[in-house]
Amino acid sequence: MFAVFKIAMRALRRNILRSFLTMLGIIVGISAVIVGVSMGTGAKAEVDKRIASMGQNLLTVMSGNMSRGGVRGGFGMQPNLTIGDYEAIRKEISGITAVSPEARAQGQIAAGNQNTSIQVLGVSAEYLAARSWNLRSGDNFSETDVRNANKVCLIGATTAKTLFGENVDPVGQVIRIKGAPFTIVGALEAKGSGSFGQDQDDIVLMPYTSAMKRLSGDTRLRSFFVQAATPNDIADVQAQLTDLLRQRHQITEGKDDDFMVRTQQETSDFFNANNRIMTILIGFFAGISLVVGGIGIMNIMLVSVTERTREIGIRLAVGARGRDVLLQFLTEAVLLSVLGGALGIATGYWLAPLLTKFAEFPTLISHTSVMLAFTVSAIIGIVFGFFPALKAARLDPIEALRYE
Amino acid sequence: MSVPVIQLEDFRKTYTSGEVEVHAVQGVTLAIQAGEFVAIMGASGSGKSTMMNTLGCLDRPSSGRFLFDGVNVGELNRDELADLRNRKIGFVFQGFNLLSRTTALENVELPMLYCRPGIRGSVQRDLAEKALALVGLADRAEHTPSQLSGGQQQRVAIARALVNQPKLLLADEPTGNLDSRTGIEIMGIFQQLNAQGITVVMVTHELDIARYCRRVVVMRDGLVRSDEPVKERLLATEALANLDAEQKAVQLA
Numbered sequence: 001m002f003a004v005f006k007i008a009m010r011a012l013r014r015n016i017l018r019s020f021l022t023m024l025g026i027i028v029g030i031s032a033v034i035v036g037v038s039m040g041t042g043a044k045a046e047v048d049k050r051i052a053s054m055g056q057n058l059l060t061v062m063s064g065n066m067s068r069g070g071v072r073g074g075f076g077m078q079p080n081l082t083i084g085d086y087e088a089i090r091k092e093i094s095g096i097t098a099v100s101p102e103a104r105a106q107g108q109i110a111a112g113n114q115n116t117s118i119q120v121l122g123v124s125a126e127y128l129a130a131r132s133w134n135l136r137s138g139d140n141f142s143e144t145d146v147r148n149a150n151k152v153c154l155i156g157a158t159t160a161k162t163l164f165g166e167n168v169d170p171v172g173q174v175i176r177i178k179g180a181p182f183t184i185v186g187a188l189e190a191k192g193s194g195s196f197g198q199d200q201d202d203i204v205l206m207p208y209t210s211a212m213k214r215l216s217g218d219t220r221l222r223s224f225f226v227q228a229a230t231p232n233d234i235a236d237v238q239a240q241l242t243d244l245l246r247q248r249h250q251i252t253e254g255k256d257d258d259f260m261v262r263t264q265q266e267t268s269d270f271f272n273a274n275n276r277i278m279t280i281l282i283g284f285f286a287g288i289s290l291v292v293g294g295i296g297i298m299n300i301m302l303v304s305v306t307e308r309t310r311e312i313g314i315r316l317a318v319g320a321r322g323r324d325v326l327l328q329f330l331t332e333a334v335l336l337s338v339l340g341g342a343l344g345i346a347t348g349y350w351l352a353p354l355l356t357k358f359a360e361f362p363t364l365i366s367h368t369s370v371m372l373a374f375t376v377s378a379i380i381g382i383v384f385g386f387f388p389a390l391k392a393a394r395l396d397p398i399e400a401l402r403y404e
Numbered sequence: 405m406s407v408p409v410i411q412l413e414d415f416r417k418t419y420t421s422g423e424v425e426v427h428a429v430q431g432v433t434l435a436i437q438a439g440e441f442v443a444i445m446g447a448s449g450s451g452k453s454t455m456m457n458t459l460g461c462l463d464r465p466s467s468g469r470f471l472f473d474g475v476n477v478g479e480l481n482r483d484e485l486a487d488l489r490n491r492k493i494g495f496v497f498q499g500f501n502l503l504s505r506t507t508a509l510e511n512v513e514l515p516m517l518y519c520r521p522g523i524r525g526s527v528q529r530d531l532a533e534k535a536l537a538l539v540g541l542a543d544r545a546e547h548t549p550s551q552l553s554g555g556q557q558q559r560v561a562i563a564r565a566l567v568n569q570p571k572l573l574l575a576d577e578p579t580g581n582l583d584s585r586t587g588i589e590i591m592g593i594f595q596q597l598n599a600q601g602i603t604v605v606m607v608t609h610e611l612d613i614a615r616y617c618r619r620v621v622v623m624r625d626g627l628v629r630s631d632e633p634v635k636e637r638l639l640a641t642e643a644l645a646n647l648d649a650e651q652k653a654v655q656l657a
Contacts, residue, residue, distance in 0.1 A: 003517055003525070014505065314501050317462065318515040318564070319490020321483045397462045401501065 008331040011304070012339075022300045023340030025293025026380065030344025030373045031351060032286035037369040038352045040279030042362035047271045051264050053191075055131040057231055059238055060267065061089075061224040061245070062260045079220040080258055083212075085248055086124075086224060093226070093240045095233035098126035100225045103208040105216040111163040111175040118159055120177060120204045122211025123225070128154075130227040138171035138186030141207055145185075149209035153182045156203035157190035175204075180214055182206065234263050290376065293340065294384035301333050301388035312392050313400030326393035333385020334378055341377025345370055407474040409572050409603050410436040410459060414468040417454045428454040430626040431468065438571070441598040442605045443614035443634075446623035453576075455623065456607045460495060460574050461488050473571050490518050494565025496606075498577035500557040502549040508560045509545040512536055515568050535563040539593055555586035562593055566602075573597065575606035579613050585647060591616040592640030616640060 012019040063079040086101050093099070103122030108115055127133075128140050141152045153175070155163075160170045170184045182204075191200045212218050228237045241261045249258055262270075305312070312325055352363040417429040429451040436442055446452040457463040458470060461477055462485075470477045473492060480488065494515075495501075502511045512532040516523045523531075536542050539559040549557050558578060565573055575594070579587030587610075595616060598604050606617065614620050615638045622630040 310501070311503055314503065315514070315518075316486065317460070317489060317495050317501075319486050319488075319518040319568075321486045321518070323483075324518055398457050401462075401497070 004327055004331050005335075007328060008335050011308075011332055012335060018300065019336060022296050022336055023343060025296040026290065026337050026340030026377055027293075027344040027347060029286055029290035029293045030341045030377055031347035032289055033283065033373050033376070034345055034348025034365060034369060035351050035355065035363070036282030036286050037279060037372075038348070038363040038365045039282065039355070039361060040275050041366050041369070042352075042356070042364040043275040043278070044272050045364050046362040047268050047275070051268045051271075054264065055227060057228040057234055058130065058264050059226040059228060059234065059241065060262045061085075061226060061241060062262065063220075063222050064258065064260065079218070079222040080249070081221040081224060082219070083221070085245060086221070088244060088248060089224065089226065089241065092244055093237060095229050095237050095240075096226055097229050098124075098130035098225075098227040100124035100127040100130060101208045101221045102223045102225055103211045103216065103218065103221055105211050105218075107178045107215060109159070109163065109175055109177050109204065111173060114163045116159065116162045116202075118202050118204060120153075120206065120211055120215060122208035122215075123205055124208060126227075127205065127225065130225060133191065134189045135186045136189045137169050138184070141185055146207040146209055149207060149213045151180060151182045151206075151210060151214065152185045153177075153204050153206040153210075154186040154188055155184050156188050156201040156205075158199050158201035159204060160187055162202075177204070178215055182210075234265075238263060290380060294337070294380040297333055297336055297381065298384040298388060300336075301329060301385055302391070304332070305329060305388050305392040308392075309395065309400050309403040312395050313397055313403065316395065316397035317401060322393040325395075326389045329389035329392045330382065330385050333389065334381035337377045337381030337385070338374070341374050344377070345373055348373075406438060408435040408437050408471075409440075409473055410434070410605070411471040412458075412468065413471075415458065415465050415470055416467045417451075417458065417463070418466045428626055429458075432623075432626075432628050434621065434628065434631070436603065436605060438603050439598070439601050440603055440605075441594070441618040443617040443620045444605065444607045444623060445609060445611070445614055445620055447609065449625075450623040451626040452607050452623050454626075456574065456576050459572075459605060460493055461485050486518070487520065490515060490520075491568060492571040494562075494568070494570040494573045496558065496561050496565050496573065496575035496578045498580040500549070500554075500561045500581070502557055502560055502564075504549055507546050507548055508536060508541060508552065508563075509533065511549070511560055512564045512567050514564060519568065531567055532563070535567040536560070538566065539563045553586075554582050555589055558582060558586075558590050559593065562590070562597075566597070571603060573602055573604045575604065577608055578606055579608065579610065584612075585644075587613060588616075588640050588643050588647070592644065595640050612638075 061081065063081045083101070086099065089099050100123045105120040105122065106117070107120055108117050125140055125143055125146055128135070135154070136157070141150070141154065144150070145152050155170050155175070163175065164170050164173065170187050173184050174181045175184060176182070188201070188203075188205070226237065226241065228234045238261050242257065245259050246257060251257060315325060349365060352365055355361050356363045412432050412434040415429060415432045416427070419426045419428055432455070444452050444455055458465060461472060464478050464480075472488065475488070477485070477488070503514065509529070509532050512535050513528045516528045516531065533542065533545060536545055539562050541556060541559050541563065544552060544556060549560070552560065573594070579590055582590065591613060594604050594606070608614055615634055615636070617634055618637065619631070619633050621628055
């Protein structure tokens with residue numbers, strides 16, 4: 001077996017440029033597979049990471065229903081979740097550790113002569129714990145603050161920096177949001193670059209009551225944030241939430257929900273669906289280039305068999321069986337494709353980080369994809385090398401010896 | 405008497421090229437005993453190449469029987485033919501048929517690659533070196549064919565033919581591509597091997613060369629026309645000595 005390998009290696013070295021060009025098809029194909037799959041897994045890992053960073057065991061209740069009939073009842077419609085819904089969830093759902101509305105308001109914020117326009121999020125006092133957000137200084141607002149819709153707020157690191165500059169503790173300062181004064185009771189720790197692009201630290205949190213009454217004037221909510229106690233409770237909580245809200249919204253049997261309860265898993269699936277399509281597309285094109293590469297190998301092997309007809313004749317004359325010749329040429333083809341595969345994998349390892357660096361696309365090379373690529377390249381060698389090898393093995397020794 | 409190495413009984417070979425049937429050999433009965441040194445002669449188209457291919461077990465008879473060392477070759481399949489060639493026949497060709505860009509030693513090792521059961525690499529190397537030494541090329545083992553003269557290449561081919569200790573050494577116009585002196589040298593090697601008991605059968609169209617053999621079979625139109633021992637057999641050693649003497653005389657003159 002080693003002798004066969006040696007002979008094949010020598011045959012390939014004899015035409016080193018030709019061997020390399022033949023491998024090129026496989027190299028391109030395999031590196032495309034590696035990079036493509038690494039983009040898919042990279043994007044998925046990124047999504048998963050961001051979704052996990054939102055907190056643990058979270059469920060989101062959204063008004064409208066995007067999952068059925070496209071965007072029907074989605075963003076265009078009036079929000080239909082109420083404070084009553086929130087309080088009912090708080091009281092009646094078991095197995096949850098935190099629940100909070102998310103009342104969003106956009107507004108101009110000013111402190112001294114600095115001002116900025118950012119997202120104001122009205123939440124309950126449980127929100128910080130649910131999202132595992134920590135305070136750098138000061139305290140969270142209290143249940144009393146929520147009940148009384150007090151003008152207090154928590155400030156994100158970026159916002160604090162914009163308004164007060166670095167190294168200044170903003171706690172105790174007063175900011176004006178849409179003209180109304182709010183006292184900063186706590187400063188949030190920096191969380192770094194945020195979920196889905198936006199800066200998570202450019203934010204102001206306040207009791208949802210304050211946000212609704214004093215800023216937006218809304219009476220309805222777009223979403224709730226619910227934290228299940230353990231991962232095992234998630235499914236049950238989801239079912240409870242659905243039942244409760246259907247009841248409260250008086251949705252009769254057979255009618256579609258006018259809200260959506262999504263687990264983190266479902267959210268990540270939603271975003272990963274696109275990634276999967278992208279991965280499949282890239283894989284498809286990489287697959288085509290692998291087939292083309294395989295045909296290239298077959299072509300060169302056919303040429304090689306013709307060129308070496310006399311050699312085959314000699315080998316047959318001195319006692320090589322058909323299968324010896326078959327094995328020899330098959331080994332060459334497999335060696336070509338496997339070497340091409342190895343080079344393709346190396347190229348992939350080299351390209352993927354470049355892609356991350358210059359195109360800022362997250363990539364992650366999985367061992368599975370490397371193994372798969374390697375196996376595929378070996379299979380290509382066997383499949384596309386078989387016909388030429390068979391042709392060689394079936395040569396008539398007399399004809400082959402006479403071949404000029 | 406022992407089993408003949410080669411026994412042909414009414415051997416016929418017919419090729420169909422297009423719609424024309426070519427009767428290359430039309431009934432040859434012939435026996436070659438172990439230790440013989442036979443030349444098969446004939447003009448082109450006489451059927452001697454077909455004889456050669458059949459005796460070399462590269463091809464099977466269309467009809468008639470061919471027994472090689474007692475084995476009916478007509479009943480063997482492709483793999484069995486290959487094994488037979490591997491173990492019992494050594495080929496020497498007109499065009500040497502060495503693998504280019506492969507050293508003399510590796511060329512000689514070639515038949516051993518296909519031995520069943522396999523032979524260990526180190527043993528292969530030893531045997532190949534011995535075979536090369538036998539044809540006087542021990543010092544050229546690492547040379548490739550392009551670095552060797554025609555005579556040396558043919559000697560590598562002979563070493564390759566001998567390495568599996570075959571029953572039969574089969575040579576197809578072994579001197580055809582060589583100058584007359586080198587041709588005689590090659591015949592000298594054959595005579596030497598034959599003297600050691602190896603059966604040699606060669607195809608040639610040169611009468612001079614045939615006279616180094618012991619028996620000459622002449623073919624014409626696919627039939628054996630004559631089959632007789634060589635009278636006044638030439639000895640390569642003497643012929644070479646004569647050549648040297650002549651050359652010396654020319655230089656002196």
